Amino acid sequence: TRTQPNRGPTLTPRPYIPPENLPPVHLVPIEQLERDLQEARRQQYNARNRYESTLRKPWLAHWVDTRRFEMRGYNNALVTAHGRLDERLEHDAQMEAERAGVDLRAVRQREQARVRARLVEEGREREPQVEAQRAEHPVREREQAELEAQRGEAERPAREREQARAQAQWEERQEHNAQMEAQRYEDRRAREQEEAWARAEFEAMFFQPVAQPQRQPYAHNHRWIQRLLGDRNMAKALSFVFHLVLGVGLGVLLRMLLPAPLGSGSLQRYILRVLR
Numbered sequence: 001t002r003t004q005p006n007r008g009p010t011l012t013p014r015p016y017i018p019p020e021n022l023p024p025v026h027l028v029p030i031e032q033l034e035r036d037l038q039e040a041r042r043q044q045y046n047a048r049n050r051y052e053s054t055l056r057k058p059w060l061a062h063w064v065d066t067r068r069f070e071m072r073g074y075n076n077a078l079v080t081a082h083g084r085l086d087e088r089l090e091h092d093a094q095m096e097a098e099r100a101g102v103d104l105r106a107v108r109q110r111e112q113a114r115v116r117a118r119l120v121e122e123g124r125e126r127e128p129q130v131e132a133q134r135a136e137h138p139v140r141e142r143e144q145a146e147l148e149a150q151r152g153e154a155e156r157p158a159r160e161r162e163q164a165r166a167q168a169q170w171e172e173r174q175e176h177n178a179q180m181e182a183q184r185y186e187d188r189r190a191r192e193q194e195e196a197w198a199r200a201e202f203e204a205m206f207f208q209p210v211a212q213p214q215r216q217p218y219a220h221n222h223r224w225i226q227r228l229l230g231d232r233n234m235a236k237a238l239s240f241v242f243h244l245v246l247g248v249g250l251g252v253l254l255r256m257l258l259p260a261p262l263g264s265g266s267l268q269r270y271i272l273r274v275l276r
Helices: 030-056 058-099 104-136 138-206 223-230 232-257 266-275
Strands: none
Touching: 030 058, 058 104, 104 138, 223 232, 232 266
Protein backbone atom coordinates (compact mmCIF):
# COMPACT_ATOMS: atom_id res chain seq x y z
CA THR A 1 0.00 0.00 0.00
CA ARG A 2 1.14 3.53 -0.73
CA THR A 3 2.33 5.44 2.32
CA GLN A 4 -0.22 8.05 3.29
CA PRO A 5 1.03 11.65 3.41
CA ASN A 6 1.50 13.09 6.86
CA ARG A 7 -1.50 15.32 7.48
CA GLY A 8 0.08 16.76 10.58
CA PRO A 9 -1.33 16.39 14.07
CA THR A 10 -5.05 15.90 13.31
CA LEU A 11 -6.10 16.44 16.89
CA THR A 12 -4.93 20.03 17.23
CA PRO A 13 -7.99 22.20 17.83
CA ARG A 14 -8.86 24.45 14.89
CA PRO A 15 -10.93 27.29 16.33
CA TYR A 16 -12.46 29.83 13.98
CA ILE A 17 -10.56 33.09 14.48
CA PRO A 18 -12.81 35.86 13.10
CA PRO A 19 -10.95 38.56 11.15
CA GLU A 20 -10.77 41.78 13.16
CA ASN A 21 -11.93 44.18 10.44
CA LEU A 22 -13.59 43.08 7.21
CA PRO A 23 -13.57 45.65 4.39
CA PRO A 24 -16.98 47.15 3.56
CA VAL A 25 -18.92 45.02 1.10
CA HIS A 26 -19.02 47.43 -1.84
CA LEU A 27 -15.20 47.56 -1.96
CA VAL A 28 -14.81 43.78 -2.32
CA PRO A 29 -15.26 42.19 -5.77
CA ILE A 30 -18.29 39.92 -5.84
CA GLU A 31 -16.20 36.91 -6.99
CA GLN A 32 -14.14 37.28 -3.83
CA LEU A 33 -17.33 37.22 -1.74
CA GLU A 34 -18.49 34.09 -3.56
CA ARG A 35 -15.10 32.47 -2.96
CA ASP A 36 -15.36 33.41 0.72
CA LEU A 37 -18.79 31.79 0.87
CA GLN A 38 -17.42 28.60 -0.73
CA GLU A 39 -14.51 28.57 1.71
CA ALA A 40 -16.82 29.11 4.69
CA ARG A 41 -19.00 26.24 3.46
CA ARG A 42 -15.99 23.97 3.15
CA GLN A 43 -14.66 24.88 6.58
CA GLN A 44 -18.06 24.35 8.18
CA TYR A 45 -18.36 20.97 6.47
CA ASN A 46 -14.91 19.98 7.75
CA ALA A 47 -15.66 21.19 11.28
CA ARG A 48 -18.94 19.28 11.37
CA ASN A 49 -17.23 16.12 10.12
CA ARG A 50 -14.52 16.51 12.74
CA TYR A 51 -17.15 16.94 15.46
CA GLU A 52 -19.13 13.90 14.33
CA SER A 53 -16.08 11.67 14.01
CA THR A 54 -15.02 12.75 17.52
CA LEU A 55 -18.50 11.83 18.75
CA ARG A 56 -18.06 8.38 17.20
CA LYS A 57 -14.77 7.70 19.04
CA PRO A 58 -15.25 7.02 22.76
CA TRP A 59 -11.55 7.43 23.50
CA LEU A 60 -11.75 11.07 22.32
CA ALA A 61 -14.63 11.95 24.64
CA HIS A 62 -12.69 14.84 26.18
CA TRP A 63 -12.45 16.50 22.73
CA VAL A 64 -16.18 16.70 22.09
CA ASP A 65 -16.72 20.11 23.72
CA THR A 66 -13.77 21.61 21.84
CA ARG A 67 -15.12 20.28 18.56
CA ARG A 68 -18.63 21.55 19.27
CA PHE A 69 -17.24 24.99 20.08
CA GLU A 70 -15.28 24.97 16.80
CA MET A 71 -18.33 23.90 14.83
CA ARG A 72 -20.37 26.75 16.32
CA GLY A 73 -17.66 29.21 15.24
CA TYR A 74 -17.64 27.92 11.66
CA ASN A 75 -21.47 27.98 11.55
CA ASN A 76 -21.37 31.66 12.52
CA ALA A 77 -18.71 32.29 9.86
CA LEU A 78 -20.93 30.69 7.21
CA VAL A 79 -23.89 32.83 8.29
CA THR A 80 -21.68 35.94 8.09
CA ALA A 81 -20.47 35.01 4.58
CA HIS A 82 -24.06 34.53 3.38
CA GLY A 83 -25.02 37.86 4.94
CA ARG A 84 -22.13 39.67 3.24
CA LEU A 85 -22.99 38.25 -0.18
CA ASP A 86 -26.66 39.22 0.26
CA GLU A 87 -25.63 42.70 1.36
CA ARG A 88 -23.45 43.06 -1.72
CA LEU A 89 -26.25 41.93 -4.06
CA GLU A 90 -28.62 44.38 -2.36
CA HIS A 91 -26.06 47.17 -2.78
CA ASP A 92 -25.59 46.30 -6.48
CA ALA A 93 -29.36 46.36 -7.05
CA GLN A 94 -29.57 49.77 -5.39
CA MET A 95 -26.70 51.13 -7.51
CA GLU A 96 -28.34 49.77 -10.68
CA ALA A 97 -31.65 51.38 -9.73
CA GLU A 98 -29.95 54.71 -9.03
CA ARG A 99 -28.17 54.53 -12.38
CA ALA A 100 -31.50 53.87 -14.11
CA GLY A 101 -33.04 56.76 -12.18
CA VAL A 102 -35.43 54.54 -10.21
CA ASP A 103 -35.91 54.97 -6.48
CA LEU A 104 -35.98 51.40 -5.13
CA ARG A 105 -37.36 52.41 -1.77
CA ALA A 106 -40.20 54.34 -3.40
CA VAL A 107 -40.98 51.37 -5.67
CA ARG A 108 -41.18 49.04 -2.69
CA GLN A 109 -43.33 51.46 -0.72
CA ARG A 110 -45.62 51.81 -3.75
CA GLU A 111 -45.98 48.02 -3.98
CA GLN A 112 -46.81 47.78 -0.28
CA ALA A 113 -49.34 50.61 -0.59
CA ARG A 114 -50.97 48.85 -3.57
CA VAL A 115 -51.31 45.61 -1.59
CA ARG A 116 -52.77 47.47 1.38
CA ALA A 117 -55.23 49.32 -0.86
CA ARG A 118 -56.37 46.04 -2.43
CA LEU A 119 -57.00 44.60 1.03
CA VAL A 120 -58.95 47.69 2.05
CA GLU A 121 -60.98 47.54 -1.18
CA GLU A 122 -61.93 43.93 -0.55
CA GLY A 123 -62.89 44.88 3.00
CA ARG A 124 -65.03 47.78 1.70
CA GLU A 125 -66.78 45.55 -0.78
CA ARG A 126 -67.67 43.14 1.98
CA GLU A 127 -68.83 45.93 4.32
CA PRO A 128 -72.13 47.14 2.65
CA GLN A 129 -73.63 43.62 2.40
CA VAL A 130 -73.17 43.21 6.15
CA GLU A 131 -74.79 46.63 6.73
CA ALA A 132 -77.86 45.66 4.66
CA GLN A 133 -78.29 42.37 6.54
CA ARG A 134 -78.02 44.20 9.86
CA ALA A 135 -80.69 46.73 8.80
CA GLU A 136 -82.99 43.87 7.74
CA HIS A 137 -82.98 41.92 10.99
CA PRO A 138 -82.57 44.24 14.01
CA VAL A 139 -85.90 43.19 15.55
CA ARG A 140 -85.32 39.47 15.09
CA GLU A 141 -81.83 39.87 16.56
CA ARG A 142 -83.21 41.61 19.65
CA GLU A 143 -85.88 38.92 20.20
CA GLN A 144 -83.31 36.19 19.74
CA ALA A 145 -81.01 37.86 22.27
CA GLU A 146 -83.82 38.04 24.87
CA LEU A 147 -84.72 34.37 24.31
CA GLU A 148 -81.05 33.40 24.66
CA ALA A 149 -80.77 35.32 27.94
CA GLN A 150 -83.89 33.64 29.39
CA ARG A 151 -82.73 30.17 28.32
CA GLY A 152 -79.28 30.86 29.79
CA GLU A 153 -80.79 31.91 33.14
CA ALA A 154 -82.91 28.73 33.24
CA GLU A 155 -80.02 26.47 32.30
CA ARG A 156 -77.36 27.97 34.58
CA PRO A 157 -77.58 25.53 37.60
CA ALA A 158 -77.57 22.51 35.27
CA ARG A 159 -74.62 23.97 33.40
CA GLU A 160 -72.71 24.61 36.64
CA ARG A 161 -73.39 21.03 37.78
CA GLU A 162 -72.16 19.75 34.42
CA GLN A 163 -69.02 21.88 34.67
CA ALA A 164 -68.27 20.63 38.21
CA ARG A 165 -68.75 17.01 37.07
CA ALA A 166 -66.51 17.55 34.04
CA GLN A 167 -63.86 19.18 36.27
CA ALA A 168 -63.95 16.23 38.70
CA GLN A 169 -63.72 13.77 35.81
CA TRP A 170 -60.80 15.70 34.31
CA GLU A 171 -58.92 15.74 37.63
CA GLU A 172 -59.55 12.02 38.07
CA ARG A 173 -58.27 11.32 34.56
CA GLN A 174 -55.18 13.49 35.16
CA GLU A 175 -54.43 11.60 38.36
CA HIS A 176 -54.90 8.26 36.61
CA ASN A 177 -52.64 9.42 33.75
CA ALA A 178 -49.96 10.49 36.23
CA GLN A 179 -50.12 7.10 37.97
CA MET A 180 -49.93 5.23 34.67
CA GLU A 181 -47.03 7.43 33.55
CA ALA A 182 -45.12 6.73 36.77
CA GLN A 183 -45.81 3.01 36.35
CA ARG A 184 -44.61 3.07 32.74
CA TYR A 185 -41.52 5.01 33.75
CA GLU A 186 -40.70 2.45 36.46
CA ASP A 187 -41.22 -0.42 34.00
CA ARG A 188 -39.01 1.24 31.42
CA ARG A 189 -36.30 1.88 34.01
CA ALA A 190 -36.37 -1.76 35.12
CA ARG A 191 -36.30 -3.00 31.52
CA GLU A 192 -33.40 -0.73 30.60
CA GLN A 193 -31.53 -1.86 33.70
CA GLU A 194 -32.07 -5.50 32.75
CA GLU A 195 -30.96 -4.85 29.19
CA ALA A 196 -27.87 -3.04 30.41
CA TRP A 197 -27.00 -5.93 32.72
CA ALA A 198 -27.54 -8.46 29.94
CA ARG A 199 -25.43 -6.43 27.52
CA ALA A 200 -22.69 -6.03 30.11
CA GLU A 201 -22.66 -9.78 30.80
CA PHE A 202 -22.55 -10.54 27.09
CA GLU A 203 -19.68 -8.13 26.51
CA ALA A 204 -17.84 -9.51 29.51
CA MET A 205 -18.19 -12.96 27.95
CA PHE A 206 -16.92 -11.97 24.51
CA PHE A 207 -15.25 -8.58 24.33
CA GLN A 208 -12.34 -6.76 25.85
CA PRO A 209 -13.47 -3.61 27.65
CA VAL A 210 -13.05 -0.39 25.67
CA ALA A 211 -9.93 1.50 26.70
CA GLN A 212 -10.92 4.60 28.63
CA PRO A 213 -9.05 7.81 27.86
CA GLN A 214 -6.14 7.95 30.28
CA ARG A 215 -4.74 11.06 31.85
CA GLN A 216 -1.06 11.56 31.13
CA PRO A 217 0.20 13.27 34.26
CA TYR A 218 3.57 14.31 32.83
CA ALA A 219 2.39 15.19 29.34
CA HIS A 220 3.25 18.86 29.86
CA ASN A 221 6.90 18.02 30.54
CA HIS A 222 9.01 16.72 27.67
CA ARG A 223 6.92 18.54 25.11
CA TRP A 224 9.95 18.38 22.83
CA ILE A 225 9.81 14.57 22.92
CA GLN A 226 6.16 14.63 21.92
CA ARG A 227 6.93 17.06 19.12
CA LEU A 228 9.88 14.96 17.99
CA LEU A 229 7.94 11.70 17.90
CA GLY A 230 4.87 13.39 16.48
CA ASP A 231 6.79 14.25 13.32
CA ARG A 232 6.61 11.17 11.10
CA ASN A 233 9.92 11.59 9.30
CA MET A 234 11.75 12.18 12.57
CA ALA A 235 10.13 9.09 14.08
CA LYS A 236 11.27 7.05 11.07
CA ALA A 237 14.83 8.38 11.36
CA LEU A 238 14.96 7.64 15.10
CA SER A 239 13.65 4.11 14.61
CA PHE A 240 16.25 3.57 11.86
CA VAL A 241 19.05 4.73 14.17
CA PHE A 242 17.73 2.51 16.96
CA HIS A 243 17.64 -0.52 14.63
CA LEU A 244 21.15 0.27 13.43
CA VAL A 245 22.56 0.45 16.97
CA LEU A 246 20.70 -2.72 17.96
CA GLY A 247 21.97 -4.58 14.88
CA VAL A 248 25.59 -3.53 15.42
CA GLY A 249 25.41 -4.52 19.11
CA LEU A 250 23.90 -7.92 18.31
CA GLY A 251 26.49 -8.48 15.56
CA VAL A 252 29.37 -7.75 17.94
CA LEU A 253 27.87 -10.05 20.59
CA LEU A 254 27.39 -12.85 18.05
CA ARG A 255 30.98 -12.43 16.79
CA MET A 256 32.27 -12.64 20.39
CA LEU A 257 30.16 -15.75 21.04
CA LEU A 258 31.01 -17.80 17.96
CA PRO A 259 34.22 -19.91 17.88
CA ALA A 260 37.27 -19.26 15.74
CA PRO A 261 36.42 -19.98 12.07
CA LEU A 262 33.18 -17.89 12.14
CA GLY A 263 34.11 -15.25 14.71
CA SER A 264 36.65 -14.42 17.37
CA GLY A 265 35.95 -16.74 20.28
CA SER A 266 36.99 -13.96 22.65
CA LEU A 267 34.05 -14.43 25.05
CA GLN A 268 34.83 -18.15 25.40
CA ARG A 269 38.53 -17.42 25.91
CA TYR A 270 37.68 -14.82 28.58
CA ILE A 271 35.38 -17.25 30.41
CA LEU A 272 37.98 -20.01 30.32
CA ARG A 273 40.66 -17.63 31.60
CA VAL A 274 38.40 -16.59 34.47
CA LEU A 275 37.58 -20.21 35.34
CA ARG A 276 41.21 -21.35 35.14
